[in-house]
Amino acid sequence: EADIYQTPRYLVIGTGKKITLECSQTMGHDKMYWYQQDPGMELHLIHYSYGVNSTEKGDLSSESTVSRIRTEHFPLTLESARPSHTSQYLCASSELGPGRFFGPGTRLTVL
Amino acid sequence: ILNVEQSPQSLHVQEGDSTNFTCSFPSSNFYALHWYRWETAKSPEALFVMTLNGDEKKKGRISATLNTKEGYSYLYIKGSQPEDSATYLCAFDRGSTLGRLYFGRGTQLTVWP
Numbered sequence: 001e002a003d004i005y006q007t008p009r010y011l012v013i014g015t016g017k018k019i020t021l022e023c024s025q026t027m028g029h030d031k032m033y034w035y036q037q038d039p040g041m042e043l044h045l046i047h048y049s050y051g052v053n054s055t056e057k058g059d060l061s062s063e064s065t066v067s068r069i070r071t072e073h074f075p076l077t078l079e080s081a082r083p084s085h086t087s088q089y090l091c092a093s094s095e096l097g098p099g100r101f102f103g104p105g106t107r108l109t110v111l
Numbered sequence: 112i113l114n115v116e117q118s119p120q121s122l123h124v125q126e127g128d129s130t131n132f133t134c135s136f137p138s139s140n141f142y143a144l145h146w147y148r149w150e151t152a153k154s155p156e157a158l159f160v161m162t163l164n165g166d167e168k169k170k171g172r173i174s175a176t177l178n179t180k181e182g183y184s185y186l187y188i189k190g191s192q193p194e195d196s197a198t199y200l201c202a203f204d205r206g207s208t209l210g211r212l213y214f215g216r217g218t219q220l221t222v223w224p
Contacts (some may be wrong), residue, residue: 004154031210042115043200043214050209058211090155094210098143098162102155 003027006091006103013081014111021076021106023091029101032074035090036060037105043090049074081110113137115203117215124191125223131187132218134201138182142206146175146186149217150197158186158199191222 004025013019025032034047045058049068063085064078074093078085091103116135124130136144143162147155159168164179172189188195198219202212 009152033211035214040216042216043202043212045211048209048211056209098145098160098204098210099157100145100210100212101157102147104152104154 004091004093004101004103006089006106008106009104010107010109012109012111015080015082017081019078019081019108021089021091021108023074023076023103024072025074025091025093025101025103026072027093027095027101028071029093029095030071031094032068033092033094033100034058034064034066034074034076035092036062037088037090047076081108083110086110113203113205113213115201115213115215117199117201117218119218120216121219121221123221123223126192128191128222129187129189130191130220131185132199132220134184134186134215136182136184136201136203136213138180140205141179141182141203143204144177144179144184145202145204145212146184147200147202148197149200155200188220191220193222193224196220196222 007022030051032049035043036046037043044060046062047066049055090105094100146158149155161177166177175186177184198217200217202214
């Protein structure tokens, strides 16, 4: 069974705070992704990584940053949260082949 | 950004009804079409990955068909049950080395007992 974890699951925070959304997978997958979903909208790719020390921005512009120091860990950081960052953030991973495994998401609200 | 359309946006059916949804995607540069089932507060769960034109896949009461030439896929649920209530997402895959997916907005299904 695929295991990919995200914490926190829900976060309500004030404007200007720095936040880090955690994502970890236990499958040893090289490729990892962050998707963002605003209410009623599609999932959009905001960051991806081919492996350790490899990160790229996705289709949707995002003020967040990511890092990939370890294969299993792909955290996303917002240096100064704003209400426009209110959204759901999903982490995913994959290996060779078309399969993708998703975490349960973090629902972020910035007041 | 590629355009992937899903319809209807939401659907309410009675237990026992059969239902179907549509996913439309670009007919060029096709590699695969993914269907996911996403229950509230859970991870999206992969249902099918479809790659061949004319492909039909089945998992229990759920089945899917694929037409890559005209760019659409149907998902069918036979005899809907309340536990089928979820958002059903489709995602278009061009087969890039990254493995990027382009998602539709989903069809939200509610099955009433």
